[in-house]
Amino acid sequence: MGIIIFSLILSFFIISELFFINTAVDTENQYANMVLKNTVNSLNNDLDALNNTANDWSQYDAAYNFVKTNNSNFKQRSLLDDTFSRLNINFIIFVNNSGDVVFSKAVDLNSKKEIPMYSNLNNVTKDYIIFLQEKNTTESSGFIFINGRPIMLVTKPVLRSGGEGPSPGYMIMGRYLDTYSSNSLPQNSKLSITPVNSSKDLEVFNNSNLNQSPLVIKTTSSDLLTGYSLLRSSSGRPSLILKVEMPRNIYQSSKKTILLLALSLIISGIVAAFLIYHYLDRNLLRRLDKITSSVVQIGKSNDLSSRVPVLGDDELANLAISVNEMLKSLEKSNIELKKSREGYKTIFENTGTAMLLVDKNMDILLANTYFKDIFALNDDTQHKYNFKELMTQIDHSKLEDYRIGLENNQDEFKNYEFQLINKKNEGRNFFATFAFIKGTQESLISLIDITDHKKADDKIKESLKEKEILLREIHHRVKNNLQIISVLLSLQSEEIEDPKILEKYKESENRIHSMALIHERMYQSQDLSSIDFTDYVKNLIADITYAYGFDSQMLEIKMDLDKSNLSIETVMPLGLIINELVSNSLKYAFKDVENNKISIIFKKEHNNKFKLEIMDNGIGFPEDIDFKNTRSLGLQLVNELVSQIDGTIKLETNKGSHFTIHFQEPDYKKRI
Structure with missing residues (x-):
């Protein structure tokens, strides 16, 4: 019972691992994909907001005059530290059409205090303006990595409030992303943004379509999931890799749930097993033990007339009744078997031939009186004899065919002739019939002494051989006599001059020759x-x-x-x-x-x-x-x-x- 309950709990645990955990993993991946997608969307939305802010500030008469004339009133009135915090930007740069910096300022949004700009800012802006002019564009937006920091950057031409030109320069707005955080991230998550320096950095996306915004979720460990996506520069090429590390809360929660459920099942199973065992012991096992003990006792005593006790009126009682019926049937069969055994023993003893039973090694298991009398066996030693010991050495090879038949479970009879040594140490010829007993490795052998028959047969063969020699001699002599007659006719014909009579002699000679040829063939033939x-x-x-x-x-x-x-x-x-x-x-x-x-x-x-x-x-x-x-x-x-x-x-x-x-x-x- 305990094994059954344990097996059920183990099966449930395995199914839970295969089904529930897989479902939890799928749900977790979907959630991580949603978080990563929301983070990317949040960054893109911030870029759109920065674009709108930059558009408002770049089409502004005061900014236009500031770039053109370097009016300090605009700087003192509009480019204050609070302005950066309100616009949620880290820096503003105004440059003329040559790329020279007219004004630049950076503010830390956390401390709301001004921080220094890049030391090589003038070179960077010049290169950037040249890049825009080569692309034949006056504005751009995207994500870039400059001087070890990821940046959200928007560039706009400076115009009048009505959008009229000509533009005296460009305004560049940006926000640092190394301290970026999103409300869509779950607790204890970690966001990082790294540059794309080579194609090797993009291997994490495998076969994903890089022309879109791929979202890749990987299982880092049993406690951590990592999501990857791409941020693009103003040229549309991947420039930054967004990496979000999230705790596997759903997976861990599912495992805990399964463990708690398995533990509750184990406790329930133990309680159920105890109750079932108590019930079975009281109502079934004790009664079944009595039935079993009775059957074992009957088996040991071999007393088929005994019966098992019948207790109650249920399936066990029916079982006891069935066992008693079976014992009754076995008792009857045993009586019939004894009668049958006696009948077979009578047949075995009175077949008129020597009979024996051997195993696959030719050891004698049983022999009738006739066999024992011929070979001087007694009841105390018959099992110590081997049939091959009674055979002459030359006949041992014949048993190979018997061995093959025994291994192939053949059911037909096999006949052999053996020469066996009897109790007088005489070699006697026997005709042996082997009958394979189906389903066993034993065979029944019947032996008939054919020594006198073989001697008579040999005498007949010897007599036939003498007659054959005599018949050949007769054919030979008849042939010789016919040839002598033919020669005599030939000699006689030499004295005859009449052609007709001579022809008659020749015909007679040919006839005699045809008959002589037959006797010659008979004399030379193997078959007379x-x-x-x-x-x-x-x-x-x-x-x-x-x-x-x-x-x-x-x-x-x-x-x-x-x-x-x-x-x-x-x-x-x-x-x-x-x-x-x-x-x-x-x-x-x-x-x-x-x-x-x-x-x-x-x-x-x-x-x-x-x-x-x-x-x-x-x-x-x-x-x-x-x-x-x-x-x-x-x-x-x-x-x-x-x-x-x-x-x-x-x-x-x-x-x-x-x-x-x-x-x-x-x-x-x-x-x-």
Whole structure:
């Protein structure tokens, strides 16, 4: 309560400082500006009055004759000491047109006694008259600084009473301003007038317009304000700086008021705090203390069946009732939690896998019986074990991924394979599933012993490797046998002179070679289930053209083949088809044809379908022969092989022969 009251008082004090003091400062500045302005106006009004007085005295027959003839009667009758006090002037000077002083007199207005004039008065007046004549003027008024004294000065030509001339000279009237005082100044204020000697003296006015009468107010200290303004000479230029120092009565009064108000608030706050505390202690705090003590006691005893006392019929009583309701709910939840705990414990113990709970450092917090039995842990020592101690050193690096997942609060499962050392000091392989517990640095780990499974898997892999080696050896031997058959056919053909029979031998040799090439590719392939069809076709075409004696000068082979791996069941018939159709083109298509060209296009279409195109620019296929119903062994073989791969074949004879085969690779049983 005391802190609240103190905070309110402090806030009020700060607001007062920011608002009331600022308002007082603004008001003070306005008042100071008004005082300075009134002082300047008072000086200007005095200058106007002096102008009027000088005008009356300068147009006066007696003064005119005095300057012209130096009549002593005017001096004895009119220029007495009392005249100076009555006119509120300090001095009168009459000079002729040459600037020579005809008469001069100065009087101290306070003592009303004559005082001496300047010793160099004659030189000053001569210079001043010359200045007026150069400016082509006969009169002037303004504020000047002569011989260390600020002066209000008016100069008029001496004329007759009717204002007629010619003027025999000038009359100069002035008042000293070093003792000037104004009724507009507040008490304890100080006025001073200093000359403008250089532009540095005007820096106090900053960016004020010096062509007008600037008014500048500055805060000198916490107790003093200073106002500045300019007084101008007869030429209109700034000649004197008016400085008024005023006490900060408004500011000091505001501060005292705020302090008194703050003090009264503090006293009122203390009294209010005491009364409020007494009321709260009697009606609230004691009862609240009983409720608090009861809650603390229930917390220490952990007895959720206990209840807090309900006293009265107000908000505190409602609070006690709410606390009792909460305790009742907690008691019920605690019972359900115990049941849930027992259920989870049953699941934890009977999952059929080794289960454990670890923290972020892999320290084992909890383990089920199955885990303890495998690794010989007991209830007294399980918390002293670290999961990494059960792992082989080589598997420690796998826990880095687990650490990253834990730091990123991942909620998905992480699976790893570890080799752990069991109680028999045997290395056993385990499949581990890590489940991050959300909102904690703990994880639940489930372990399944997969040692026997891995051994069986290794045996299967070893068996597959042996079968793969055996299959490669079979392909190699089949390829060798086919090559032997091809060589035998080649040797046998050397004894045959009939060209037709010799051609049949050559065709059979090419067919056997196309099949042998497949087995060679299978033997060399990393994957025994498929062959790189693109590479196979390129090698097959090169062998066929070589067998028929064509080179790159005699024949242009153009191939556009999509990269694709096909099974041996598909490549075998496709290779024989390509062999037959390309061989037919080489044998029959290019008789009396220039620029021989064969194109082979192989494209993969959607849904695992393919298109094979074989075309030449030869003489074309004979129109009287149906390629699907012919006695030619090669074409019969082509049609049979297309059917074997569930394909279709079409022939176009425009500008040569163009065979198009569409097929879909059948689903063959995967080899083991």
